[in-house]
Amino acid sequence: MKILVSADMEGATGVTWPADVLPGTPQWERCRSLFTSDVNAAALGFFDGGAGEVLINEAHWTMRNLLLENLDDRVQMLTGKHKSLSMVEGIQHGDVDAVAFVGYHTGAGTEGVLAHTYLANSITGVWLNGVRASEGLLNAHVAAEYGVPVVLVTGDDLTCVDAEGYAPDARKVAVKDYVSRYAAVCRTPARTAADIREAAARAVPLAGRYAPVEGGPFTVELEFDAEHLAAAATVVPGVAISGERRVSYTSATMYEGIRTFKAVTTLVSSAVEEQYG
Numbered sequence: 001m002k003i004l005v006s007a008d009m010e011g012a013t014g015v016t017w018p019a020d021v022l023p024g025t026p027q028w029e030r031c032r033s034l035f036t037s038d039v040n041a042a043a044l045g046f047f048d049g050g051a052g053e054v055l056i057n058e059a060h061w062t063m064r065n066l067l068l069e070n071l072d073d074r075v076q077m078l079t080g081k082h083k084s085l086s087m088v089e090g091i092q093h094g095d096v097d098a099v100a101f102v103g104y105h106t107g108a109g110t111e112g113v114l115a116h117t118y119l120a121n122s123i124t125g126v127w128l129n130g131v132r133a134s135e136g137l138l139n140a141h142v143a144a145e146y147g148v149p150v151v152l153v154t155g156d157d158l159t160c161v162d163a164e165g166y167a168p169d170a171r172k173v174a175v176k177d178y179v180s181r182y183a184a185v186c187r188t189p190a191r192t193a194a195d196i197r198e199a200a201a202r203a204v205p206l207a208g209r210y211a212p213v214e215g216g217p218f219t220v221e222l223e224f225d226a227e228h229l230a231a232a233a234t235v236v237p238g239v240a241i242s243g244e245r246r247v248s249y250t251s252a253t254m255y256e257g258i259r260t261f262k263a264v265t266t267l268v269s270s271a272v273e274e275q276y277g
Contacts, residue, residue, distance in 0.1 A: 001207055002053040003046045004096045006087050007039045009060035010105040010114035011155025013175045013192040017182040023062050034189055035103060036067045041193040042102050043075045045200025059087035086262050088139045091146050098207035099143050100152035104159050107134030112158040113184045118265040122272055125223040140166040141254040144213040151203040154196055156184055169206060171199040218257045221248040225277060232271035233264045
């Protein structure tokens with residue numbers, strides 16, 4: 001049995017504000033070990049439950065944040081950027097039996113610690129077929145297209161609530177409770193590691209590929225905080241203005257949908273100017 005861990009950082013233990021997750025800052029350096037502890041706890045739990053392989057896919061920012069030397073020797077880690085499926089890279093090869101979303105967070109424009117969708121700012125909302133979408137929801141639809149269940153989600157308490165909408169059967173672990181976008185009541189890493197490990201072990205029986213879900217077409221709509229960003233997004237073929245500061249596109253599959261989403265966010269980020277956005 002092979003488990004894929006999609007590891008993001010905003011939902012990690014102790015993380016509450018931008019400096020905690022911004023590569024190169026002293027706070028990021030400190031929080032890397034907390035992030036690594038969460039991910040390692042999930043891996044240990046999956047091994048406890050009988051998994052034979054755990055592949056960790058780094059999914060935060062530069063995708064070079066986890067401390068490889070602090071992970072269990074049985075895991076493998078996919079690190080670095082420019083991956084075909086970004087946050088769920090590796091799910092497309094037909095050998096993954098389940099996926100875990102570790103360190104996840106809520107979506108842009110919603111309540112939650114460091115809430116956003118792909119871009120830290122600029123995007124104020126994302127909708128998938130009319131439903132407000134977090135990164136978890138988007139990635140869960142990609143996983144479903146490959147017949148892979150989401151079996152574990154960790155993050156703040158509102159991330160766990162969000163996950164009920166896209167992975168109701170998955171085990172959930174809240175490592176902190178939302179107070180504001182930049183504040184939370186945090187558990188200690190010893191406690192969260194124990195909670196995550198126990199939940200991961202209980203999640204293993206949920207693993208097992210199923211028939212791929214062909215749920216398309218998928219219409220994705222994005223809202224930005226400035227009109228020029230919407231205009232910039234339309235450079236991507238198939239993306240059109242759909243409202244004030246909004247664009248949308250429709251894809252036959254979520255494989256195409258998430259790749260277009262990545263193209264849009266990459267292009268938009270290059271159109272953001274310092275201070276004025």
